[in-house]
Amino acid sequence: xxxxxxxxxxxxxxxxxxxxxxxxxxxxxxxxxxxxxxxxxxxxxxxxxxxxxxxxxxxxxxxxxxxxxxxxxxxxxxxxxxxxxxxxxxxxxxxxxxxxxxxxxxxxxxxxxxxxxxxxxxxxxxxxxxxxxxxxxxxxxxxxxxxxxxxxxxxxxxxxxxxxxxxxxxxxxxxxxxxxxxxxxxxxxxxxxxxxxxxxxxxxxxxxxxxxxxxxxxxxxxxxxxxxxxxxxxxxxxxxxxxxxxxxxxxxxxxxxxxxxxxxxxxxxxxxxxxxxxxxxxxxxxxxxxxxxxxxxxxxxxxxxxxxxxxxxxxxxxxxxxxxxxxxxxxxxxxxxxxxxxxxxxxxxxxxxxxxxxxxxxxxxxx
Amino acid sequence: xxxxxxxxxxxxxxxxxxxxxxxxxxxxxxxxxxxxxxxxxxxxxxxxxxxxxxxxxxxxxxxxxxxxxxxxxxxxxxxxxxxxxxxxxxxxxxxxxxxxxxxxxxxxxxxxxxxxxxxxxxxxxxxxxxxxxxxxxxxxxxxxxxxxxxxxxxxxxxxxxxxxxxxxxxxxxxxxxxxxxxxxxxxxxxxxxxxxxxxxxxxxxxxxxxxxxxxxxxxxxxxxxxxxxxxxxxxxxxxxxxxxxxxxxxxxxxxxxxxxxxxxxxxxxxxxxxxxxxxxxxxxxxxxxxxxxxxxxxxxxxxxxxxxxxxxxxxxxxxxxxxxxxxxxxxxxxxxxxxxxxxxxxxxxx
Numbered sequence: 001x002x003x004x005x006x007x008x009x010x011x012x013x014x015x016x017x018x019x020x021x022x023x024x025x026x027x028x029x030x031x032x033x034x035x036x037x038x039x040x041x042x043x044x045x046x047x048x049x050x051x052x053x054x055x056x057x058x059x060x061x062x063x064x065x066x067x068x069x070x071x072x073x074x075x076x077x078x079x080x081x082x083x084x085x086x087x088x089x090x091x092x093x094x095x096x097x098x099x100x101x102x103x104x105x106x107x108x109x110x111x112x113x114x115x116x117x118x119x120x121x122x123x124x125x126x127x128x129x130x131x132x133x134x135x136x137x138x139x140x141x142x143x144x145x146x147x148x149x150x151x152x153x154x155x156x157x158x159x160x161x162x163x164x165x166x167x168x169x170x171x172x173x174x175x176x177x178x179x180x181x182x183x184x185x186x187x188x189x190x191x192x193x194x195x196x197x198x199x200x201x202x203x204x205x206x207x208x209x210x211x212x213x214x215x216x217x218x219x220x221x222x223x224x225x226x227x228x229x230x231x232x233x234x235x236x237x238x239x240x241x242x243x244x245x246x247x248x249x250x251x252x253x254x255x256x257x258x259x260x261x262x263x264x265x266x267x268x269x270x271x272x273x274x275x276x277x278x279x280x281x282x283x284x285x286x287x288x289x290x291x292x293x294x295x296x297x298x299x300x301x302x303x304x305x306x307x308x309x310x311x312x313x314x315x316x317x318x319x320x321x322x323x324x325x326x327x328x329x330x331x332x333x334x335x336x337x338x339x340x341x342x343x344x345x346x347x348x349x350x351x352x353x354x355x356x357x358x359x360x361x362x363x364x365x366x367x
Numbered sequence: 368x369x370x371x372x373x374x375x376x377x378x379x380x381x382x383x384x385x386x387x388x389x390x391x392x393x394x395x396x397x398x399x400x401x402x403x404x405x406x407x408x409x410x411x412x413x414x415x416x417x418x419x420x421x422x423x424x425x426x427x428x429x430x431x432x433x434x435x436x437x438x439x440x441x442x443x444x445x446x447x448x449x450x451x452x453x454x455x456x457x458x459x460x461x462x463x464x465x466x467x468x469x470x471x472x473x474x475x476x477x478x479x480x481x482x483x484x485x486x487x488x489x490x491x492x493x494x495x496x497x498x499x500x501x502x503x504x505x506x507x508x509x510x511x512x513x514x515x516x517x518x519x520x521x522x523x524x525x526x527x528x529x530x531x532x533x534x535x536x537x538x539x540x541x542x543x544x545x546x547x548x549x550x551x552x553x554x555x556x557x558x559x560x561x562x563x564x565x566x567x568x569x570x571x572x573x574x575x576x577x578x579x580x581x582x583x584x585x586x587x588x589x590x591x592x593x594x595x596x597x598x599x600x601x602x603x604x605x606x607x608x609x610x611x612x613x614x615x616x617x618x619x620x621x622x623x624x625x626x627x628x629x630x631x632x633x634x635x636x637x638x639x640x641x642x643x644x645x646x647x648x649x650x651x652x653x654x655x656x657x658x659x660x661x662x663x664x665x666x667x668x669x670x671x672x673x674x675x676x677x678x679x680x681x682x683x684x685x686x687x688x689x690x691x692x693x694x695x696x697x698x699x700x701x702x703x704x705x706x707x708x709x710x711x712x713x714x715x716x717x
Contacts, residue, residue, distance in 0.1 A: 051536055081427030084419040084449045091508040112506035112579040114538065115446040119430075129430045129445040152533050168533070210531070258548060261530055284526055285560075 020044045021059055022185035024136040029056065034107040034116045037096045040158030040182075045098070045105065047118070048153035048165060053144065055156055055165050057184040058137040060130075062101045062120075068363050069097070069104040069350055070125025076359040078127055079119060083110050092359065095340035097350050104342075104350050104361065105130065121361060138186035142167060142178050152210070155265075158182070159216030164225055164239070165190065166211040175210045177225055177237060177248070193242050195227075197235040197250030213265040215277065219305055226304055228262035228279050233315070236304060251311045253303050254329070257320035259285035263294075266343040267301070268366055275301035278332065278349075278366075280341045290323075294354065296335030298367065300328030334364040394456065400448035400472050405458050406439040415440040420453040420469065429454065450474040450583060477582035480505065482574055484592040485632045486686065488658040491600035492566040493550050495688035495695065497543045498633055503580040504538030513575035514543065516594075519568060527563040538581065540633070550687075564596040600687040603694055604628055606679055611714045616672035621654070621663040624677065629659035631684045638683040639664070644674040659686070670716045678711045 020042065032051035039045055043060040072078060076087040083090065093116075094107040104121040118130040142153065142165060153167040163180040175197075178190040195211065211227035218224070223240040227250070235250035242248055256262075256279060264280040280296040303316055310316065319325035335341060339359065340352035343366075351362045393406040405415055415433045418426035431444035440458055448454060450472045457467045480503040490497075510532055516524040529544035545563045564570065576588040608627035614620035622641060631638075632655050639662060641649040651664040681692035688695035692708045 051538075053536075081419060081421065082430035083446050084429055084444070084452045084454065086421065109508060110446055111508060112583050113447070113449070113581045114504070114507050117445050131432070152531060154531075168531075282530075284530065 020183050021057060021136055021138045022183040024059070024138045024186055026136050027133045029058070029132045029135070029137050031056070031116055031118075033114070034093055034109070034118065035153050036094045036156050037105055037107045037118065038155070038157045039096055039098045039100075039105075040163070041100070041160065043098060043100050044158065045096075045118075046156045046158060046163060047107075048156045048167075049139075050153045050167070052139075053142045053153075054139045055142065055153070055163065055178070055180060055190065056137055056139045057163065058132060058135055060098070060135060062098050062103055064101045066100065066102045067123040068102050068344055068348065069121050069361065070123050071363065072121060072125045072127060072361040074358045075121075075127065075352070075361045079106070079108055080110075082127070083108070083117075085110055087359070092340060092352060095342055095350065095352055097342045097344050099343075099345070102344055125361075138184040140180045140184060140186075141189045143189055143192050144169060154210060155213045157214065157216055159218070159223065161223075162216075164214070164216055166195075166214055166225075166227065168210040177211070177239065179239065179242075179244075191244035193237075193239065193244070194247040195237055195250060196247065197227075197229065197233065197237070197252055212262045213279075215265050215267055217267070217304065226265070226277065228256075228265050228281075234277070234279060234299065234304070251308075252315045253306045253311055254299055255315055255317045256281065256297060257318055259283055263339075264341045266341070266349075268343055268346045270346070270367065277301060277304060278335075278341070278343075280335055280338060282339075290331065290336050292337040292354075294336065294338050296332045296338060296341065298330050298332055302328055330367070332367060334367075394468055394470060396448065396470060396472060398472075400444075400450070402441055402443045403448070403454070403456055403470065404436075404439045404441050405456060415442050415456060415458045417442045417444065418455050418457070420455055426455060448472055474583055477580060477584040478503065479584050479587055480578075480580040482586065482590055484572065485657055486629055486659040488629045488660065488686070489595040489597045490564065491598060491685075491687045492562060492564045492596045493599040493601070493687045493695075494545055494564060494596070495547065495550060495684075495686065496545065496631075497572070499541045499543055499574065501539045501541070501580075503582065503584075505541070506579045506581060507532060507534060507538070509578065510541060510543070513578040515573040515575070516563070517571045517573060519570070524563060524570070525560070542633070564594075566596055566598050568596050570594040570596065600628065600685060600689060601694065601696065603689045604630060604683070604685050604691055606677075606691060606709050606712050609712065611677060611712060613675075613714045613716055614670050616670050616716050619665055619669050621665045622651075622670075622677075624662045624664075626660055626662070628685050631686065632657070632659045634680075634683050635659065635662055638680045640678050641666075642676045642678060643671060644676075649675070672716055674713055675716055676711050676713050681708055681710050 031049055033049055034047055035050045036048040043063040045058045045060050047056045080087045080090045089111040091109045092106055093109055096105050106119045109116045119127055120130050121127050153165055156165040165178040167176050175195040177193040177195050180190045214225050214227035217226045222238050224236040225239050226236045228234050233252040234254040235252040237248050237250045260281040260283050262279055262281045267277045269275050276298040278296055278298045283293040318329050324330045337353045338351040339354050341349055343349050348363050348365055351364050352359055353362055395404040417429040419429050420426055429444050431442055433442045451474050453469060453471045455467055455469045460466050480501050482499055482501050485498045516527040518524055529546050533542040549563050572592045572594055574590040576586045579585045604627055610625040612623040614622050635655045636653055650667040654663040679691055682690050684690045691710055
């Protein structure tokens, strides 16, 4: 009995990274650039570093207890001052919420030196640098194309079993989905899938459009990547049992309207139990609806699971001149002006909102 | 005691100052701005903070970490101190009195960056991308604010570029994409607003002079490039239509290839290889013509007599995004893979 108790104690004391990282490094992490950040389970932070064509998994040890992040007015100025500059000289490249703790993580780039770092915001609204000196991490290289390297990693996410990343090369107009097995083995190379999808707006295979943002999605027995593209179809790619180097054709389900650039994507379940995917976008043409070029829409997951006869050329078009419509597609008022969004839980989301040039961190209620 | 220490460059003892307790104190900052050290063997407590002194408003705490290393207090900012920015270090001396000193890393007159545009060639009206080559790594996150496209009548073209920012790993080459939604036939944006470029029209690409290098030096003045738009290109390049000018054996004369149309100048750096009959690759020094119409390769070792093969990657594109393997615009109604793709040509080295 004593031996059993001892083993139990030791196993409980093992770091969580033992399950999620393989042959990790400890400390010494240097990030050349950051394009996207996202959380997996148990405080595993995924960082896309396009300058080194890597995805880095960091065991943050930030595992709770969970609380909502504090609001921070004019957070861009706060961050910029702490980095020795002014708000117009920083870009908040991405924001993610750790589902285990509710802490907000921000990827920031400073100008003109392009230096990058990650900051965190806790429940009191305190903004501090994310220290990696004593943390375990593993990095995985993303393979390039036939003629160039991957230099743009648009998004990264964890589906519970694998890490996915989407990216493009800066010379070829191409879309790639990368898969990384978990535990994430330091020094390994990701598998790559070439992705094509049907572009609803012009009724042709948009063979080369890059995925801007995505979520992993599991339905029935199948694993999917649900992605959003510029101009702005929402499509899904079946990615289970796909071998490296394969090509996968996406299925377009919804067209949100042209002249938009998707920024963030997340899914949630509302109080009635209905599932939604929220697509947050930036409009680069004149507004057709609402007060801001930054806007978001929630789409019923029923559309993501649409039957084959309601996809591709028969995909559903959002009514671009109305707040809602057709049924199950609704603009989310609280997302007007949001430049970054991520889900905290099924009831709330963290939002970076631009109000007359000042960017603030807020918590919004999800409808 | 209010003191200001101006730091010029190098890992130096940059200023020796006297604290209020008449103790000798040195303030060190390395050239890269990675930390500040207060060397004060008699410092009263291990406490050091640094604030930034903006042109407007009061001091703002700099994010970073303070620690004690034997005889000194060290503050490591989360990102290096910026040249030209005033900072203030605060610590406590042995007698318990608060002390501070101001410091600034002076800019060392960085070289003014320059920029050139490739390809130096007329563009098809459905051109997909351009490359801006800078002489230094440039600041990121501002390219849409720094680039303007103006037509021959002086009117600015609205929304001409894709919003995605794509730099080469060294930060010196920016891929500037014309908006694919406008350049692609039949897409909503193309139907609503028309293409960015029109055949037989002239344009000027203006690169804003405020664009800074990562060292902080701006271009200084706007730089303009003329762009001539020709007919749209809806055909793939064809390796069979390329002219191969073979070198002579025993020489290091270049192998020259003239293409049937201008090709992507960036992809050409790596897209073509030469192999001997046995299949082994020839080590080459590549030279791509600025107009993308030709390519030269000089071998590291003299050419061997006999059969060679020029191989291209199928993804090699022309200026409209049509690759050897497929057209940029593919109609869903067309059978895919029906067109044989040829990506190799044999030639003899006499």
